Amino acid sequence: MKKRHSVLGFTRSKLKFALYLSLVILFSIQSYSQGKEKSWEELKQNYEFPAWYTEARFGIWLHWGAQSQPDEGGGWYARHMYMQDVGSQTFGKDAYPNHLKQYGHPSKVGYKEVLQSWKAEKLNTDALMKYFKEIGAKYFMILAVHHDHFDDFNSTYQKWNSVNIGPKRDIVGDFRESARKYNMPFAVSSHDDRYLNWWLPAFGSDSSGPLKGVPYDGNLTKEDGKGLWWEGLDPADLYGLPPAKRTPEWIADMKKTWVLRHKELVTKYDVDMIWFDGYGFPYGEPGKEVCRTLFENSLKKNGKIMAVAAGKISEDDAIVKDIECGTSNGINLKPWQGIITTSSGWFYKKDREMVHNARTIIEMLADVNSKNGNLLLNMELLPDGSISPDEKAIFDEVGAWVNQNSAAIYASKPWRVYGDNLNSSLKRARNIANADLDALKKQAESEQFNQRTIKSLPYGNDEVRFTTKGDILYVFVLNPTEGEIALPTLGLKSKQAPKKIKSIKMLNGKKVAFEQTDEKLTLKIPANRPSKYAAVFEIKGAL
DSSP: OHHHHHHHHHHHHHHHHHHHHHHHHHHHHHHHHHHHHHOOHHHHHOOOOHHHHHTOOOEEOOOOOOOSSSSOOOOTHHHHOOOOOOTOOOOGGGGGHHHHHHTTTTSSOOOHHHHHHHTTTTTOOOHHHHHHHHTTTTTTEEEOOOOOOOOOSOOOOOSSBBBTTTTTHHHHHHHHHHHTTOOOEEEEOOGGGHHHHTGGGGOOOOOOSSSSSOOGGGGOOOGGGGGGGGTOOTTTHHOOOOGGOOOHHHHHHHHHHHHHHHHHHHHHTTTTTTEEEEESSSTTTHHHHHHHHHHHHHHHSSSSSSOOEEOOOOOTTTTTEEEESSOSSSSOOOOOOEEEESBBBOOOOOOOOEEEHHHHHHHHHHHHHHHHHHEEEEEOTTTTSSSOHHHHHHHHHHHHHHHGGGTTTTTTTTOSSEEESSHHHHHHHTOOOOOHHHHHHHHOOOTTTTTOOOOOOOOOOTTTEEETTTTTEEEEEOOOOSSEEEEEEEEEETOOOOOOOEEEETSOOOOOOOOOSOOEEEEOOSSSSSSOEEEEEEEEEEO
């Protein structure tokens, strides 16, 4: 009996030990797993911007979604459709009257019905990706969520998404598959961190007219949807709660959900890049946590961080600096990106005002590249997912020029200075006082929204931009005409100290006559050039 008790005790001891050992191993695995998750500061410590991005120099963005669907009303349609008076935001002045005409009054037919009306019935992601690659884009970005808080992907944490409503398809997922098919680095954009304030007009009402004081549909509750197409969906998950009901706990929970949505976005779709709108990390630490997850995911997959995060986040060296509708005022050592679109509204609208054509886009690309930046060009896709004829004509011309001059674009580096004969357009302005010229120069030195457009004065015929690759110096003559131009920066006694030039030719192989003295390089621009746009010359010997 004692022996049996002894054996039983031994067995129980073994079981206890085994259980203890299992728990130790389990907690060790958990601790190890948690230990492998590096902090943002750790991840960025030895971070280097990947070559796929720094050498790309030209990318395409589709800033496209449900707000493309209404005929008129600007790029913030979802906000401005609830505003009889948009105040200084005049780019949205047609949203409210258009909504009345196209949909109905926002107390009865709100933005949620705009979402439902968007079908994207002609969207062919393979065909679009093939086209973007053909016109020279080296990376692609799709809008994943705008200020409207509507996810254009199969979101676990936001039921108001494109799989459940409208197109009934995973927009981000479809583009991701096509990007991989065509070996195109894949990026997503998020504009979602301002939606709480951005959506406030949806909780208002008309200040005048027959429906004065009748609440807009932002005030609806989940119970109001019974028997309607949106039954089971909560308007508060789209618009947010009415301001009076927003507690600190609710806002904190919203931020937690924001993090979950975006961590899912960067991991499930295995994105190469995320771009944030607004200034600083979205919501502060939550935005930083999403960037950390992006980098961590890339590190685990590749053995090194191949991902990129971009935004108007100047205080962090691991973030690509973003300049909206503008360019840097000088050469940046750190990679940066200029983003532009063809019209003033970002989303396609029938009443849009065009601000760019092929000429101005090409000039922007040359300028941005000369300052060590990438140009990300937005196409304003039609609501059905197809390309409008006017956009196609512009992008075809840009693509032809990019392909002709690719040697001077891809993997290019800046020279000691980005250009010569600068501020030529200002100098050409008639009847301008020196004080006015100084003011214009100061304005041009700002970065956000400093772009030159089709309304800007043309460049002088001698203003140029430079890029380099290896021992070759490339010169972009922005507004070329037949005849001679002088470039003081390439004089033998210039501060830039160029060497004796051996040869100059256009990128089609045609040699160009030149003379280099101590004071300047005189370059003869031929009448017959490969393109009517910026002319590019290859110079050997100067570097």
